Amino acid sequence: MKAERGLPIFTITPKGEAALLQGHPWVYEGEILSAQPEEAALENGCLADVVSRKGKYLGTALYSRCSRIRLRLISRNANDRFDAAFWERKLRWAWEYRKSVLAPEDLDCCRVIFGEADAFPGLTVDKFHDLLSVQVLSVGMERLQELLLPALVRLLRQDGQSIRGVFLRNDAALREKEGLPQGKGWFPLPGEAMPDSPVTEITENGIRYLVDVENGQKTGFFLDQKYNRRRVAELAHGRTVLDCFTHTGSFALNAARGGARHVTAVDVSQAAVEMARANAARNGLSDTVECVCENVFDLLPRLEREGSPYDFIILDPPAFTKSRKTTESAMTGYKEINYRAMRLLPRGGYLATCSCSHFAQESRFAAMLASAARDAGVQLRQIEMRQQCCDHPILWGVEETNYLKFYLFQVV
Numbered sequence: 001m002k003a004e005r006g007l008p009i010f011t012i013t014p015k016g017e018a019a020l021l022q023g024h025p026w027v028y029e030g031e032i033l034s035a036q037p038e039e040a041a042l043e044n045g046c047l048a049d050v051v052s053r054k055g056k057y058l059g060t061a062l063y064s065r066c067s068r069i070r071l072r073l074i075s076r077n078a079n080d081r082f083d084a085a086f087w088e089r090k091l092r093w094a095w096e097y098r099k100s101v102l103a104p105e106d107l108d109c110c111r112v113i114f115g116e117a118d119a120f121p122g123l124t125v126d127k128f129h130d131l132l133s134v135q136v137l138s139v140g141m142e143r144l145q146e147l148l149l150p151a152l153v154r155l156l157r158q159d160g161q162s163i164r165g166v167f168l169r170n171d172a173a174l175r176e177k178e179g180l181p182q183g184k185g186w187f188p189l190p191g192e193a194m195p196d197s198p199v200t201e202i203t204e205n206g207i208r209y210l211v212d213v214e215n216g217q218k219t220g221f222f223l224d225q226k227y228n229r230r231r232v233a234e235l236a237h238g239r240t241v242l243d244c245f246t247h248t249g250s251f252a253l254n255a256a257r258g259g260a261r262h263v264t265a266v267d268v269s270q271a272a273v274e275m276a277r278a279n280a281a282r283n284g285l286s287d288t289v290e291c292v293c294e295n296v297f298d299l300l301p302r303l304e305r306e307g308s309p310y311d312f313i314i315l316d317p318p319a320f321t322k323s324r325k326t327t328e329s330a331m332t333g334y335k336e337i338n339y340r341a342m343r344l345l346p347r348g349g350y351l352a353t354c355s356c357s358h359f360a361q362e363s364r365f366a367a368m369l370a371s372a373a374r375d376a377g378v379q380l381r382q383i384e385m386r387q388q389c390c391d392h393p394i395l396w397g398v399e400e401t402n403y404l405k406f407y408l409f410q411v412v
Contacts, residue, residue: 005081007060008048009036010071017052020059023397025073025116027061032070039065044179045139047074047082062121062140066179072121072138087144088151094118095155101390107161109202109211110391111223112152117395122178125152126219128211129200132156132166133219134187139178149187165195167213169220184214205230207253209279221248224356224388225316228406231386232314232352233258235408239350242266242303242310244296244337245317249276249289251352255312256280256288263289264310266296297333300340308344312352315341319357327359334360335372342376342411351380351409358403365405383408 012020016031027050035042042048044065050058050073057078061071080086094113102110112132113125122138134149136142153163166187175182186194198214204226213220229251237259243252244266252265253276265276273293280289292299296317303310315337320330338353345351355365373380387394388404395401 005049008042008046008063010034010048010050010061010063011036011053011055012050012058012071014053017058020050020073023395025059025061025119025121025398026069027071027073029068029070039063045143047140062138064139064178066139067177072116072140074119074121074140084147084151087147088155090119091148091152091155094120095152095159097393098391099159105203106226106391109204109221109223110226111389112156112391114392114401116398117393117401120148123148124219126221126223127156127161127163128213128220129202130162130164131195131198131200131211131213132163133169133213134166135169135172135219136180137172137174137178139180142178142180145187150189153189165189167198169213169218204250205233205254205257207250207257207279208282209248209250210282217247222250224392224404225250225354225406226389226391228352228354228386228389229254231384231408235350235352235383236260236263236312239312240310241312241314242308242344243314243316244299244341245315246276246291247272247316249279249291251314251316252276252289252291253279253283253285255314256285257283260288260312265289265291266294266299267291268293268295296337300337300344304340304343310344311346311349313341313345313349315351315353317355319355320360327364330357330360331364331368334365335368338369339372339376342373342378342380345378345411347411349411350383351411352406353409354404354406356404358400360405362402362405366407369407378411380409381412383410 011033013031016027046063048063059073059076061073109128112127113120113123123141124135126133156163168187169184171182171184199212211220233254236255239260241255241260241263246252246265246267249265252263256263267273270293273291277291280286320333386406
């Protein structure tokens with residue numbers, strides 16, 4: 001089989017083999033015993049077969065010379081042939097999955113490709129109405145983008161989706177670990193002119209937002225809280241809501257649309273506050289939503305001194321940690337804001353709190369919340385624990401895909 005395909009062959013350690021057999025798709029450089037031919041002779045980003053010390057086929061991977069993650073599996077099927085039909089079939093599977101788990105109206109803005117969870121390691125594709133926002137973080141996907149992106153546009157158009165352009169958001173430092181340059185710009189679709197604007201309008205949960213795929217955070221808008229925002233809306237009726245780290249105002253707007261009496265949306269970024277204010281006006285919610293530029297770490301203690309009118313507080317901070325080394329300090333930050341929010345809420349008040357870092361593991365995050373509640377002198381009644389939206393699927397065995405923790409509590 002391997003001789004017929006003519007692919008390079010990597011033999012890996014028992015530790016690397018165990019990780020693959022448990023479902024993880026990565027092989028680190030220290031887990032490689034040998035390569036045939038030698039790595040120096042291989043083209044960066046090429047395909048290679050991965051085998052155990054006994055020669056057992058474990059999968060086919062994309063090779064990355066510069067990264068500590070040397071091999072990223074794309075298939076565990078020894079009979080696969082990696083031609084255009086193979087990649088188009090994988091794209092179709094990814095899109096059909098979204099169609100099966102999302103309501104039709106939720107396909108207007110959704111994640112179409114979620115990296116390893118869809119077996120496209122290092123590739124993220126978000127659909128914002130008529131634009132695709134793409135981030136390529138592995139050299140293997142970089143080499144394949146000329147095939148993948150036009151094929152994905154064809155697939156979506158054939159399914160009735162109006163796609164006018166593809167924007168590359170490759171301004172991520174992680175690309176440097178792959179030996180790739182940073183940058184951003186339009187991806188040229190064959191035979192088509194470049195779009196005239198990177199701005200489009202999306203509708204999520206009935207709320208309209210302008211999304212700038214060139215200048216917005218990451219790929220333009222955070223889609224993973226879609227259904228969590230909807231749940232907040234259901235609990236917000238008649239309440240006075242404080243939305244901390246509001247960014248585009250999405251939680252605040254969902255709360256207002258759900259019938260909140262008043263919503264204060266807070267962010268340290270003036271640009272974010274202006275965007276949230278504009279989104280409130282776009283949806284006719286300016287009378288309900290007040291947008292404030294302030295540091296949440298300063299605001300919460302001040303409210304405790306002055307008195308708080310809020311009976312529903314939402315904490316949706318950015319990732320306080322992006323590595324294991326900083327996890328401890330991040331947990332201190334998470335505890336501070338949760339402790340303050342619990343102190344502010346009256347008995348019967350509601351708290352929505354979350355972390356979007358996979359390094360802040362669920363057990364550790366829950367322990368932090370329990371500690372904050374003890375220190376605040378309150379008891380929490382858990383309404384539910386939620387995760388990221390199903391268009392960001394969690395692949396068991398790949399902890400990096402399981403990152404969002406979202407808790408809803410009542411203070412009792």
